[in-house]
Amino acid sequence: MNIQSIVIIGAGNMAWHLGHALKIAGLEIKQVFSRKLEKAIQLADSLDGQAINDLQSIDQHSDLYIIAVSDQAIAAVSQQLVLRLSPNVMIVHTSGATPSTIFDAHFLRKGIFYPLQSLSKDKKTDFTKVPICVHANLQEDAENLYQLGRRISHQVAYIDDQQRAVLHIAAVFVNNFSNYLFHVGSEITKDANVPFELLLPLIQETVEKIKDQPPQKMQTGPAIRDDQNTIDRHLAFLENYPSFAEVYQLISRLIPNMNSK
Amino acid sequence: MNIQSIVIIGAGNMAWHLGHALKIAGLEIKQVFSRKLEKAIQLADSLDGQAINDLQSIDQHSDLYIIAVSDQAIAAVSQQLVLRLSPNVMIVHTSGATPSTIFDAHFLRKGIFYPLQSLSKDKKTDFTKVPICVHANLQEDAENLYQLGRRISHQVAYIDDQQRAVLHIAAVFVNNFSNYLFHVGSEITKDANVPFELLLPLIQETVEKIKDQPPQKMQTGPAIRDDQNTIDRHLAFLENYPSFAEVYQLISRLIPNMNSK
Numbered sequence: 001m002n003i004q005s006i007v008i009i010g011a012g013n014m015a016w017h018l019g020h021a022l023k024i025a026g027l028e029i030k031q032v033f034s035r036k037l038e039k040a041i042q043l044a045d046s047l048d049g050q051a052i053n054d055l056q057s058i059d060q061h062s063d064l065y066i067i068a069v070s071d072q073a074i075a076a077v078s079q080q081l082v083l084r085l086s087p088n089v090m091i092v093h094t095s096g097a098t099p100s101t102i103f104d105a106h107f108l109r110k111g112i113f114y115p116l117q118s119l120s121k122d123k124k125t126d127f128t129k130v131p132i133c134v135h136a137n138l139q140e141d142a143e144n145l146y147q148l149g150r151r152i153s154h155q156v157a158y159i160d161d162q163q164r165a166v167l168h169i170a171a172v173f174v175n176n177f178s179n180y181l182f183h184v185g186s187e188i189t190k191d192a193n194v195p196f197e198l199l200l201p202l203i204q205e206t207v208e209k210i211k212d213q214p215p216q217k218m219q220t221g222p223a224i225r226d227d228q229n230t231i232d233r234h235l236a237f238l239e240n241y242p243s244f245a246e247v248y249q250l251i252s253r254l255i256p257n258m259n260s261k
Numbered sequence: 262m263n264i265q266s267i268v269i270i271g272a273g274n275m276a277w278h279l280g281h282a283l284k285i286a287g288l289e290i291k292q293v294f295s296r297k298l299e300k301a302i303q304l305a306d307s308l309d310g311q312a313i314n315d316l317q318s319i320d321q322h323s324d325l326y327i328i329a330v331s332d333q334a335i336a337a338v339s340q341q342l343v344l345r346l347s348p349n350v351m352i353v354h355t356s357g358a359t360p361s362t363i364f365d366a367h368f369l370r371k372g373i374f375y376p377l378q379s380l381s382k383d384k385k386t387d388f389t390k391v392p393i394c395v396h397a398n399l400q401e402d403a404e405n406l407y408q409l410g411r412r413i414s415h416q417v418a419y420i421d422d423q424q425r426a427v428l429h430i431a432a433v434f435v436n437n438f439s440n441y442l443f444h445v446g447s448e449i450t451k452d453a454n455v456p457f458e459l460l461l462p463l464i465q466e467t468v469e470k471i472k473d474q475p476p477q478k479m480q481t482g483p484a485i486r487d488d489q490n491t492i493d494r495h496l497a498f499l500e501n502y503p504s505f506a507e508v509y510q511l512i513s514r515l516i517p518n519m520n521s522k
Contacts, residue, residue, distance in 0.1 A: 097491060116459055118466050118481060131459040157459060166453040167460070169495045170446035173505075174460050175467045176482030177512045178439040182467075183476040183519055185431035192427040198377055198392040198418060199428070199435050200472060205379050206436045206443075207468055211461060215444040220379060221437030230358060234430045243515045244434075250511055251438045254504045258444055 003063040003090075003148045007031045008049075009077055010068035011039040013119045014094050018068060018152075021127035023047045025151040030059050055084045064148070066113060067093040074098055082106035090141055096168040099161040100135055111136030111145055114164060115153075118175060127152050133159035133167065184244050216258060223255035264324045264351075264409045268292045269310075270338055271329035272300040274380045275355050279329060279413075282388035284308045286412040291320050316345045325409070327374060328354040335359055343367035351402055357429040360422040361396055372397030372406055375425060376414075379436060388413050394420035394428065445505050477519060484516035 006027055008015050011034035023029055029049040034040035037053040044051035052058065058081075065085070067077055074093050081091070091103060092113040103110035112135040119125055132149035134156060136142035142158060149156035159167065182203065186196045209218045222230040231252055238245035267288055269276050272295035284290055290310040295301035298314040305312035313319065319342075326346065328338055335354050342352070352364060353374040364371035373396040380386055393410035395417060397403035403419060410417035420428065443464065447457045470479045483491040492513055499506035 117463055118470075120470075129462050131462060133459070155459065155462075157456065159455060159459075163453050163455045165494075165498065166449055167455055169498055170450050170455075170457075170460055171463055172482050172495065172509070173442045174446040174464050176480070176484065176516070177508070178442045178464070179467055179471070179476050179480055180512055180516055180519065181434045181439045181442070182471050183480065185435040186471075186476050188427055189431050192424050194420065194424045194428055194431075195418065196431075196475075198394070198416065198420075199431055201390050201392060201416075202378055202432055203435050203439070203468055203471075206440055207464055209379075209381070210440070210443050210447075210464075214457075215440050215447050219437070219440055219444065221433050223437065233426075234433065237426065237430055243518070246511060247438070247515070248433070250507060251441055254508070255437070255441055257504070258441065 003144050004028055005030050005059075005062045006064045006066060007033065007059055007062045008043075008047075008066050008068060009033045009081070011036070011043045012068065012070070013121055014115070015066075015068040016043060016121075017119050017125050017127065018066070018094065018115060019043060019047050021152040022148075027148075027151070030062050033058065055080055058084050060085065063090065065089055065091045067091065069093075071095050071098050075102055078103055078106050090136075090144075092136070092145065096133075096164055096171065099165075100137065101161065109136070109138055109141050111141055112159075112161075112164065113145055113149070114159070116167065116171070128154050131155040131157065133157055133164055135160055135164070181247075184241075184247065188241065188244070219255060219258060221255070223252040224258075226256065264405050265289055266291050266320075266323045267325045267327060268294070268320055268323045269304075269308075269327050269329060270294045270342070271327075272297070272304045273329065273331070274382055275376070276327075276329040277304060277382075278380045278386050278388065279327070279355065279376060280304060280308050282413040283409075288409075288412070291323050294319065316341055319345050321346065324351065326350055326352045328352065330354075332356050332359050336363055339364055339367050351397075351405075353397070353406065357394075357425055357432065360426075361398065362422065370397070370399055370402050372402055373420075373422075373425065374406055374410070375420070377428065377432070389415050392416040392418065394418055394425055396421055396425070442508075445502075445508065449502065449505070480516060480519060482516070484513040485519075487517065 007030050008019050029047040031050045031052050032040050032044035033052050040051035040053050087108050090109045091107050092111040096114050100110055100112050114133040115130045117130040130153055132153045134145040134149050189196045268291050269280050290308040292311045292313050293301050293305040294313050301312035301314050348369050351370045352368050353372040357375050361371055361373050375394040376391045378391040391414055393414045395406040395410050407417055450457045
C-alpha cells in the first residue's frame with residue numbers, strides 16, 4: 001500500500017511545515033483537526049483539506065493519521081482517537097522525545113515520523129534538507145513511512161525508539177547548549193563594545209569543518225594544546241562572569257581527555 | 262601614504278592565506294621570510310616575491326612588515342628585526358592573543374592586523390568573508406591598515422588590545438567549546454549506531470538563527486522551559502558518560518538564569 005491520503009491532528013508549527021511539504025509532494029491532506037476551529041481552518045484552507053474541530057467527524061479511511069501536537073498532549077489525543085477510528089489505521093506522531101509505545105493500548109499499526117529540525121513560525125523551512133526519522137512496529141508500515149519521507153526529504157533514516165532518545169539528547173548538546181555558548185560570546189563582546197557579528201564567520205567555519213571531519217579531529221584552542229598561560233589569562237578576565245567561568249573551567253578540563261571519552 | 266609593498270615574516274597557514282589574499286588584491290609582496298628556506302621559496306614563488314631565510318637581506322623600504330608566526334615566536338622575531346630595520350617602519354602581527362605592546366621596546370609604529378578566522382592548510386578560505394581586526398598606535402597607520410583590510414575583506418573593525426583579548430575569549434566559547442559539544446553529539450550517536458549526519462541540518466539552523474537574532478532570544482530546550490522530567494531522563498542516560506553528564510548538568514543549571522547573566 002502506498003500512502004496517499006493523510007489526516008493531520010494539530011495545527012501548530014510542525015503541522016504547518018509538514019503539512020505543506022506533504023501537499024507540495026502531491027499527497028492528499030484530507031483533514032486538519034484542531035480544537036480551535038479557526039486554526040484548523042487556516043491550515044486546512046491552505047492545504048485544500050477539510051477543517052474539523054470535533055473528532056466525531058474524522059475521516060475513517062485515510063492511509064495515515066499524523067499526530068503533530070505537543071509532547072504532553074499526544075497520550076490524550078491518542079485516547080480520544082481510538083474512540084473514533086478503527087484500531088487498524090496507521091498512526092504516527094512527530095515527536096523526538098516520545099516513544100512509539102505511547103500508542104500501545106490503542107492502536108495496532110503505530111509509528112514515528114520525526115522531522116529532526118527546529119522549526120520556526122516565521123521562517124520558511126526547506127523540508128528537502130530536514131532529516132526524517134521513521135519507525136513503525138510493522139515492517140511494511142515502516143517501509144511506507146520511509147517512502148513517504150523520501151517524497152519530502154533527501155535524508156530519511158530508520159531510527160528506533162531508543163536511538164531517537166539518543167538523538168534527542170544529542171540535539172540538546174549540539175543545538176540548545178551550543179546556543180548557550182553563542183550567548184556567552186554575545187554577552188562578553190557586547191560588554192566590551194565589540195560587534196558580535198565579527199564572530200559569525202568563525203562560528204560558520206566551525207560548523208563547516210564537522211561536515212567533513214569528526215569534531216574530535218577538529219578540536220583547537222588553548223585546552224587541547226595545554227596552553228595554561230592562556231587559560232589562566234582567560235579565567236582572570238572571566239572573574240566578572242562567574243557562570244561563564246564555570247563553563248570555561250569545566251570544558252577546558254574535559255577537552256584534553258576527549259580522546260578517552 | 263597608501264600601503265603598497267609588504268614583507269611577510271612567516272610561511273605558515275596565516276602567511277599563506279593572507280599572502281594570497283593580499284596578492285590577489287594587487288599588493289606587492291616583496292619578500293617572504295622563513296627560517297626554512299624551502300618553505301619561504303614555496304610561498305614566495307606563488308606570490309611573485311623573493312624568498313629569504315636570513316634577516317640580513319630583508320628589504321629596508323617596504324610599506325608594511327607583517328609578522329605571521331606563532332604567538333610564542335613574535336617577541337623573538339621582533340627582537341631580531343629591530344637589528345635589521347629602522348625603528349620607523351610600520352610593523353604588525355596577526356595574532357588574536359598577543360597585545361600590540363609586544364613591539365614597544367623595538368618599534369615606533371606598531372599595530373595589529375588580525376584576521377578572525379580559523380584557517381586550515383587544506384582548505385581554501387574566501388578572505389572577503391574573514392573579519393579583519395586592525396589597530397595601530399598612530400591614527401594614520403590605523404587608517405591605512407583599515408584601508409588595507411577593506412581591499413581583502415568586506416568586514417574590517419578597529420579593535421584595541423583589550424577588545425581583541427575579549428574577542429579571543431569569546432572565540433574559545435563559540436568555536437573551541439561548541440566543537441566540544443558537537444563531539445559529545447558525535448560520540449553518543451556513534452555508540453547508538455545513529456548517523457551523526459542527521460544532526461548537521463539542526464546545527465546549521467542553530468547558527469542561521471543567531472545571524473538575525475541574539476542567541477538569548479533563540480534559546481530552546483528542556484532547561485529553558487524548566488522541563489525537569491526530560492532533564493532527569495537525559496541525565497539517567499548520561500550515567501554512562503560522566504564527563505558529558507557534568508556538562509549537561511552545569512549548562513542546564515545556567516540556562517534558566519541567562520537573562521540575569
